[in-house]
Amino acid sequence: MSREITRSARKRRDRPFLRRFGWLALFGSTAIILTLAALAFLVRTVPLPAASFPQSTQIYDSGGRVLASLQGGVDRRTVALRDISPWLIKATLAVEDRRFYEHSGLDVKGLMRAAWVDVRHLSKEQGASTLTQQLARNLYLSHERTWKRKVKEALYAAKLEQTFSKDQILEMYLNQIYYGHGVYGAEAAARLYFGKAAKDLTLPESALLAGIPKGPSYYSPHLHPDQARTRQRTVLQAMTETGAITSRQANDAGRSGSYRVQPLPKDKGRVAPYFVDYVRKLAADRVQWDERLLSEGGLQIYTTLDSKMQQAAEEAIEHRMPSDSDLQAALVSIDPATGYIKAMVGGRDYAKNPFNRVFATTRQPGSSFKPILYAAALDEQAVTPVTRFRSEPTVFYYDNYRHVYTPSNFNDRYFNGEIGLRQAIRSSDNIYAVNTIMQLGPQEVISMARRLGITSKLDPVPSLALGTFPVSPYEMASAFTAFAASGTRVEPTAILKITDQSGRVLYEAHPRKEQILSPALAYVLSDLMRSVFDTGGTGHRVSRMLTRPTAGKSGTTMSDAWFVGYTPELATSVWVGHDRGRAISSVESHRAAPIFAEFTEHALAGVPAHPFSVPEGVVSVDIDPDTGLLASPDCPRRARETFIAGTEPTEKCSLHGRSEQVPEERGPSSWWGRMRHWWGHKA
Known part of the structure; x- marks a missing residue:
C-alpha cells in the first residue's frame, strides 16, 4: 500500500516536469520549423552577394612557363572540373565532405552536433561545415567565428545549392581553396608543389594536396614534411573508408617516395622582372583595362621571352660587372627574323632600383651609331667600301661656313693617310665618319634612323655621325635587326597574345614588317662590320669568345660604353655606365663587348652557326x-x-x-x- 502511495506521489510530482519538457520540446520543434521556413523563404528571395573571387593574371614565357603572377604574391588560375585529377576530387570529398552529393548544402546532424559542443564548452569550438559552406565563406564572408556569420554561411550555402549544380559548386571550391604559399586553387597548387597541371596529379600527390587546406602552414610539405605525410595518410584512410580506393592502393600511395615535391622557386615572382614590368605596361595599353582588373582579371599573357636566353643575359652581366661598384648595365636582345624580344635586363638589381635602363633615352650611343650613318651613305652611294678619306686632324665647316666642327679620334690616334670604309669601321675612325656625313648630308642620316625605328630627337649637324644624340638600348637593338635580317625590319614584339579566363582572345600581335634596306646593302654592311673583330679592331679582344659569324660596333663616350651587334639569329644591344652620368674609367669602358660576346655564345649554345647569306x-x-x-x-x-x-x-x-x-x-x-x-x- 505504501509503495502504491509512493508511486502515485512520484507521478503527481513528475507531471509538471513532463508538461514543462513537452512544452519545451514543442517550442523547440516549432522554433526549428519556423527557422527552417524562414531560411527557405530567404533562400528563395535573397540574392547571393557579389563574390570576391580575384584571379591572378599569369605571364608566360615563349615555352609556356609562368614568369609572374600579377596579384601581389597571390597565385590563382581557374580550370574546369574535367581538368582536375579524379584522384584529387575523390580525396577532397573523402576528407572534407563525404555526403556532398547527398545533402542540400547543410549537414543538419553535423550542425546540431557542433552546436551542442559549443554550448557545452560555452565557446565556438566545433565546426561541421560542408564543402558548400566553406565555399560560401570563402566567396562572401569573413572567417570570424560568430553565430551571425554561421547563419549567413548556411543561408548562402543553401542559395548556392539552389543556384548551381553539384559539379559547378565542386569546381568553384577546387578553384577557390587556399593551398598555402600564396597559391589558390588546385591548378596553381599542382604547379607549385609538383610542377604539373592539376589534371596530371597522381593518387599520392592528390592525397597530399587534399590534406593541406585544413592547415596550409602546418601541413605544408615545404615547411613541415613529416606532418604533411601524416596528413596524407589520413586522407588515404578516408578514401579507403568511402570506397574510393582499396587498402592496397592506400598502402602503396602512402609509401615514402611515392611523390616528389619540387623546391619553392627562389625569389618567387622575380623572374625577368624588368621584362615583366614592361609587359604589364604594354598589356594595360593593349587591353585598356585598369590596374585592378589587369591584376585580378585572370588574364593569360603569352610573351616572346626565352627563359634560357634571359638566364644567359643575367649571368653575362653578373660575371662581367664588378661586384663592388655601382656601375650599371642593360641588355636587350631581339630575334631579327620575327622581332620577338628574347631577353631583357634593365639593371643589375631590380629590388634596389626597378628603373629599366633598356628604355633610357639619355645615353649617347657614340660610335655604335656609325653603322646607321654608313647604311645611309651606302644606300645613297655617297660612299662605297673603297671610298677613301684622310685620317688626320681636320676642321669641318658647315651651315654655309657659319659653324666650325673639329672632331678628334680616340686618344688622338690617326693614320695620317687615306683609309677606306672597312678600315674606318674596324678602327672606329671619327674623321672618316664626319667626312661621310658631310658628303651625304645629316638629313639623310636622320631619315635612315627613322626608317630603322629610332624615334629619339636627332639634330642635322655633323656631330650626329659620332652618336652625340641620346638614344635607348632598345632603339639600337631594334635598328640593328634590319642589318641582320637582310634589310627587313620587324616591329619589336613582347606580347604574342592575351586571353581572358575562358580562353577568349583579347589581343593578338600582328607586328609590322617592312623592307628597309636592300638585301645587298644589308649584307655589305654586315661584312664590313665583321671587321670590328679583326686584328686592330675595337672588338678584337673578344673575338676568341665568339665561335660564329658576328657583326657589331662598339661605342664609347665619357660616361657610356656600348656594344651593339648581331648574328643571323640575334641582335643585341648592351649599355654600361653610371645612373647619374658620371664619367666611366678606361677599364669600365671595355665591359660592354665581353657582356655581348658571353651572352651571344651562351644564348645560342646548341644552335648551329649560320653565315650571313649572300643575296643577289x-x-x-x-x-x-x-x-x-x-x-x-x-x-x-x-x-x-x-x-x-x-x-x-x-x-x-x-x-x-x-x-x-x-x-x-x-x-x-x-x-x-x-x-x-x-x-x-x-x-
Missing part, C-alpha cells in the same frame, strides 16, 4: 688596299672586298708595275738604236 646584287672583287682600285697582278698586296653590284671599282691599279698598260713596242735591236729609243722616251 652582291659582287666581290680583289682590290689593291693602297688605291682602292682593282688589283693588278703586280700589286704586292690585295684584298677581297664586297660591293653592292654596280658600285665596285672598274679601273685597275696602275701604281704597281706596268702589266695593265698597253704592251711596249719592240725597240731597235742595235745597242745604239736602243739608247736613242730610251733617250727619246726620257725626253
Whole structure:
C-alpha cells in the first residue's frame, strides 16, 4: 500500500516536469520549423552577394612557363572540373565532405552536433561545415567565428545549392581553396608543389594536396614534411573508408617516395622582372583595362621571352660587372627574323632600383651609331667600301661656313693617310665618319634612323655621325635587326597574345614588317662590320669568345660604353655606365663587348652557326688596299672586298708595275738604236 502511495506521489510530482519538457520540446520543434521556413523563404528571395573571387593574371614565357603572377604574391588560375585529377576530387570529398552529393548544402546532424559542443564548452569550438559552406565563406564572408556569420554561411550555402549544380559548386571550391604559399586553387597548387597541371596529379600527390587546406602552414610539405605525410595518410584512410580506393592502393600511395615535391622557386615572382614590368605596361595599353582588373582579371599573357636566353643575359652581366661598384648595365636582345624580344635586363638589381635602363633615352650611343650613318651613305652611294678619306686632324665647316666642327679620334690616334670604309669601321675612325656625313648630308642620316625605328630627337649637324644624340638600348637593338635580317625590319614584339579566363582572345600581335634596306646593302654592311673583330679592331679582344659569324660596333663616350651587334639569329644591344652620368674609367669602358660576346655564345649554345647569306646584287672583287682600285697582278698586296653590284671599282691599279698598260713596242735591236729609243722616251 505504501509503495502504491509512493508511486502515485512520484507521478503527481513528475507531471509538471513532463508538461514543462513537452512544452519545451514543442517550442523547440516549432522554433526549428519556423527557422527552417524562414531560411527557405530567404533562400528563395535573397540574392547571393557579389563574390570576391580575384584571379591572378599569369605571364608566360615563349615555352609556356609562368614568369609572374600579377596579384601581389597571390597565385590563382581557374580550370574546369574535367581538368582536375579524379584522384584529387575523390580525396577532397573523402576528407572534407563525404555526403556532398547527398545533402542540400547543410549537414543538419553535423550542425546540431557542433552546436551542442559549443554550448557545452560555452565557446565556438566545433565546426561541421560542408564543402558548400566553406565555399560560401570563402566567396562572401569573413572567417570570424560568430553565430551571425554561421547563419549567413548556411543561408548562402543553401542559395548556392539552389543556384548551381553539384559539379559547378565542386569546381568553384577546387578553384577557390587556399593551398598555402600564396597559391589558390588546385591548378596553381599542382604547379607549385609538383610542377604539373592539376589534371596530371597522381593518387599520392592528390592525397597530399587534399590534406593541406585544413592547415596550409602546418601541413605544408615545404615547411613541415613529416606532418604533411601524416596528413596524407589520413586522407588515404578516408578514401579507403568511402570506397574510393582499396587498402592496397592506400598502402602503396602512402609509401615514402611515392611523390616528389619540387623546391619553392627562389625569389618567387622575380623572374625577368624588368621584362615583366614592361609587359604589364604594354598589356594595360593593349587591353585598356585598369590596374585592378589587369591584376585580378585572370588574364593569360603569352610573351616572346626565352627563359634560357634571359638566364644567359643575367649571368653575362653578373660575371662581367664588378661586384663592388655601382656601375650599371642593360641588355636587350631581339630575334631579327620575327622581332620577338628574347631577353631583357634593365639593371643589375631590380629590388634596389626597378628603373629599366633598356628604355633610357639619355645615353649617347657614340660610335655604335656609325653603322646607321654608313647604311645611309651606302644606300645613297655617297660612299662605297673603297671610298677613301684622310685620317688626320681636320676642321669641318658647315651651315654655309657659319659653324666650325673639329672632331678628334680616340686618344688622338690617326693614320695620317687615306683609309677606306672597312678600315674606318674596324678602327672606329671619327674623321672618316664626319667626312661621310658631310658628303651625304645629316638629313639623310636622320631619315635612315627613322626608317630603322629610332624615334629619339636627332639634330642635322655633323656631330650626329659620332652618336652625340641620346638614344635607348632598345632603339639600337631594334635598328640593328634590319642589318641582320637582310634589310627587313620587324616591329619589336613582347606580347604574342592575351586571353581572358575562358580562353577568349583579347589581343593578338600582328607586328609590322617592312623592307628597309636592300638585301645587298644589308649584307655589305654586315661584312664590313665583321671587321670590328679583326686584328686592330675595337672588338678584337673578344673575338676568341665568339665561335660564329658576328657583326657589331662598339661605342664609347665619357660616361657610356656600348656594344651593339648581331648574328643571323640575334641582335643585341648592351649599355654600361653610371645612373647619374658620371664619367666611366678606361677599364669600365671595355665591359660592354665581353657582356655581348658571353651572352651571344651562351644564348645560342646548341644552335648551329649560320653565315650571313649572300643575296643577289652582291659582287666581290680583289682590290689593291693602297688605291682602292682593282688589283693588278703586280700589286704586292690585295684584298677581297664586297660591293653592292654596280658600285665596285672598274679601273685597275696602275701604281704597281706596268702589266695593265698597253704592251711596249719592240725597240731597235742595235745597242745604239736602243739608247736613242730610251733617250727619246726620257725626253
